[in-house]
Amino acid sequence: MISLPVIATLVGAYLLGSIPFGIVLTRLGGAGDLRKIGSGNIGATNVLRTGRKGLAAATVLLDGGKGTAAVLFVAWLQPGMALWAGAVAFLGHLYPVWLNFRGGKGVATMLGVSLAFYWPAGLAFALVWLAMLALSRRSSVGGLSGAVAAPAAAAAGGQFDAALVLLGMTLFVFWKHRDNIARLLDGTEPKVGEH
Secondary structure, eight states: OOOHHHHHHHHHHHHHHTOOHHHHHHHHTTOOOGGGSTTOOOSHHHHHTTTOHHHHHHHHHHHHHHHHHHHHHHHHHOGGGHHHHHHHHHHHHHSOGGGTTOOOOOHHHHHHHHHHHOHHHHHHHHHHHHHHHHHHOOHHHHHHHHHHHHHHHHHHTTOHHHHHHHHHHHHHHHHHTHHHHHHHHHTOOOOTTOO
16 A cells, blocks of 8 residues: 555655746746746746746746755655656646646756756756757757657666656657647747747
């Protein structure tokens, strides 16, 4: 049976992950309701469409920080649950109860989980994300590429349990980017800064 502390840990990780920092920051910054801007997504790419680069950068850091905090805090309390807590925080970001389960696409939060649990996977994620973003000028290409790099790096480092969990997260990232992928295939995906 699953114990009460395990349930409490996972619920806490989910609630942490479900904090919609993009919405909170744009409202506090006077940029309006993020869900009514651009794509309506709550992530940093859509925050950037408000023209507030500082808010977009803060959204990336805080969304990534949710994943990092979930892993590190639970590693301190219950080490065997750390990666699962990170995965549940990631799911909280994708499907937050506060927003009728319509959340972000998970790239920054997955990066945060990767960095905290197995930093070489997180480093690979970040480097590939930035490199592909710079080459393509498309946020989705960078995020999708980074999400593939993380489980590959974990597997290369012999962290096979982490690789499997990260691979599951990668599949969710691809699912949440399915509209972006369709636009990439038909050549209509906007570059960063375009609407």
